[in-house]
Amino acid sequence: MTDKRHIVHAGIGLVNDDFQRDVALLVEGASILEIGGRAALANRHPTVPVFGGENLLLMPGLVNSHDHGRALGTVALGLPDDLLEVWLAGLGSLPRIPPQLAAQYEGWLLIRSGVTSVAHSHNPASLATMFEEIPETLAGYRQAGLRVAMFPPLLDQNTLVYLDEEGFLSSLPAELRALAITRATPPALSLDAWLDGLQHLYDHYHDAREHRVHVQASPVGGQWASDALIQGAAEWARANGTRAQMHMLESPYQRHYAWRRWGQGFIQKLDELDALGDWLTLAHMVWTEADDPALLSDRGVSVAHNPSSNLRLRSGIAPVAQFRKAGVNVGIGMDGHTLDEDQDYLREMRLAFTLGNRPGAHAEDLTPGDVLTMGTRGGVHATFGQEVSLGSLKAGWLADLVLLDWQAIRGDWAPPQIPSIDHLPEFLLRRANRSHVRHVMVHGEWVLGDGVHTRLDENSLHDSMREALAQQLPSSAHLLGPLLRQFYANWPD
Numbered sequence: 016m017t018d019k020r021h022i023v024h025a026g027i028g029l030v031n032d033d034f035q036r037d038v039a040l041l042v043e044g045a046s047i048l049e050i051g052g053r054a055a056l057a058n059r060h061p062t063v064p065v066f067g068g069e070n071l072l073l074m075p076g077l078v079n080s081h082d083h084g085r086a087l088g089t090v091a092l093g094l095p096d097d098l099l100e101v102w103l104a105g106l107g108s109l110p111r112i113p114p115q116l117a118a119q120y121e122g123w124l125l126i127r128s129g130v131t132s133v134a135h136s137h138n139p140a141s142l143a144t145m146f147e148e149i150p151e152t153l154a155g156y157r158q159a160g161l162r163v164a165m166f167p168p169l170l171d172q173n174t175l176v177y178l179d180e181e182g183f184l185s186s187l188p189a190e191l192r193a194l195a196i197t198r199a200t201p202p203a204l205s206l207d208a209w210l211d212g213l214q215h216l217y218d219h220y221h222d223a224r225e226h227r228v229h230v231q232a233s234p235v236g237g238q239w240a241s242d243a244l245i246q247g248a249a250e251w252a253r254a255n256g257t258r259a260q261m262h263m264l265e266s267p268y269q270r271h272y273a274w275r276r277w278g279q280g281f282i283q284k285l286d287e288l289d290a291l292g293d294w295l296t297l298a299h300m301v302w303t304e305a306d307d308p309a310l311l312s313d314r315g316v317s318v319a320h321n322p323s324s325n326l327r328l329r330s331g332i333a334p335v336a337q338f339r340k341a342g343v344n345v346g347i348g349m350d351g352h353t354l355d356e357d358q359d360y361l362r363e364m365r366l367a368f369t370l371g372n373r374p375g376a377h378a379e380d381l382t383p384g385d386v387l388t389m390g391t392r393g394g395v396h397a398t399f400g401q402e403v404s405l406g407s408l409k410a411g412w413l414a415d416l417v418l419l420d421w422q423a424i425r426g427d428w429a430p431p432q433i434p435s436i437d438h439l440p441e442f443l444l445r446r447a448n449r450s451h452v453r454h455v456m457v458h459g460e461w462v463l464g465d466g467v468h469t470r471l472d473e474n475s476l477h478d479s480m481r482e483a484l485a486q487q488l489p490s491s492a493h494l495l496g497p498l499l500r501q502f503y504a505n506w507p508d
């Protein structure tokens with residue numbers, strides 16, 4: 016792999032959004048130069064080495080369009096799943112993993128899963144030290160070889176409960192009130208200081224040429240961000256030609272919050288703030304209004320769909336088929352919260368496909384092709400922007416590739432005509448998982464070979480992780496949980 020040019024070959028490949036047999040790519044440096052059959056490319060370039068094989072399936076690198084880079088699952092770290100609002104209150108008590116190690120470990124997990132780009136919503140140890148942590152996180156991802164859209168978050172309201180913090184505080188027993196007041200105090204990072212920090216990070220790290228790092232804004236979520244914060248973030252993203260990502264309408268209580276606060280839905284409210292545009296991605300979008308898909312489509316807003324996380328945190332199932340029908344771009348994120356706590360992106364696509372097809376003859380279809388697009392080109396659009404030449408195998412585009420063990424996915428039992436090329440998308444979505452990922456290339460460089468990371472040593476990573484966690488007590492169940500549940504029990508579902 017030292018030659019600057021090589022031919023990558025597979026028996027089947029997803030080229031220009033269609034599966035084809037006998038696919039070969041000529042890769043030079045970071046880019047795909049030519050696409051054709053193996054014999055044709057090898058004849059035209061007889062001195063260029065050929066890598067790959069008949070029993071492999073080639074596809075573009077997968078895109079995790081919403082995550083937090085926690086490295087380990089939250090159950091593994093001691094926090095049980097619960098209602099979103101109850102679970103969130105326990106996040107602060109998780110053991111801390113040093114930021115660079117967390118990103119290396121997360122990056123290693125993602126590369127093994129065929130993911131070559133991640134949208135990373137940073138959960139800092141504290142907002143006061145966030146901008147010191149982020150360069151370490153970026154270094155960790157760089158070592159793992161992953162592209163990253165980094166969005167440092169800010170929140171400035173409703174940090175304890177939505178809408179009625181006074182009422183909640185006065186209902187608490189005295190011994191819990193001090194703890195709750197700490198949580199109710201918005202973080203000591205002003206909007207101006209956050210925007211300064213973002214600008215500094217953007218000026219140093221945003222890479223609009225090679226797209227290794229993008230720096231973006233993130234007012235954490237609708238109910239946690241004042242109008243001034245949302246508008247400040249929107250203005251900053253537009254002025255710098257970058258993007259913003261927000262959590263939105265994840266739980267039913269967030270939807271009720273908007274109606275109680277403004278007598279209208281959240282998306283309508285954002286539109287009034289002039290805060291919808293093609294620079295914006297909204298994560299989750301489970302509890303939508305009937306006319307939201309059309310409005311999002313009209314404004315060019317993308318959605319990052321997180322199917323496992325929405326199930327585990329008891330939020331529900333997002334109306335993805337309606338988004339697709341309305342023409343909304345959708346990516347898929349894992350939110351650090353997949354069903355098996357293993358960041359298996361191929362399984363996450365399987366879940367998105369399965370949940371995306373709702374009961375009943377009148378339900379909109381979500382096709383296997385839709386889901387493959389969401390995992391690749393749609394994910395690039397939601398994560399870096401539509402103009403970035405990633406997410407599809409095309410001549411002139413950047414070379415982020417995944418080779419899967421097609422023989423293992425196919426198994427021994429299928430008759431030779433199964434699957435036909437038309438049924439390949441469903442066959443792949445129904446059967447593939449991360450154990451089938453054999454080789455991964457990012458920006459023209461192999462970062463996974465025969466299932467092994469080419470830069471990071473797996474044993475050292477595990478040792479470092481054990482060492483980091485051994486020094487900390489496991490998280491214990493947080494005291495406010497039952498009272499938070501009681502608070503929202505008085506809201507409509």
Ligand SMILES: [Zn+2]
Nearest residue numbers: 082136262350
């Ligand atoms: Zn999230």
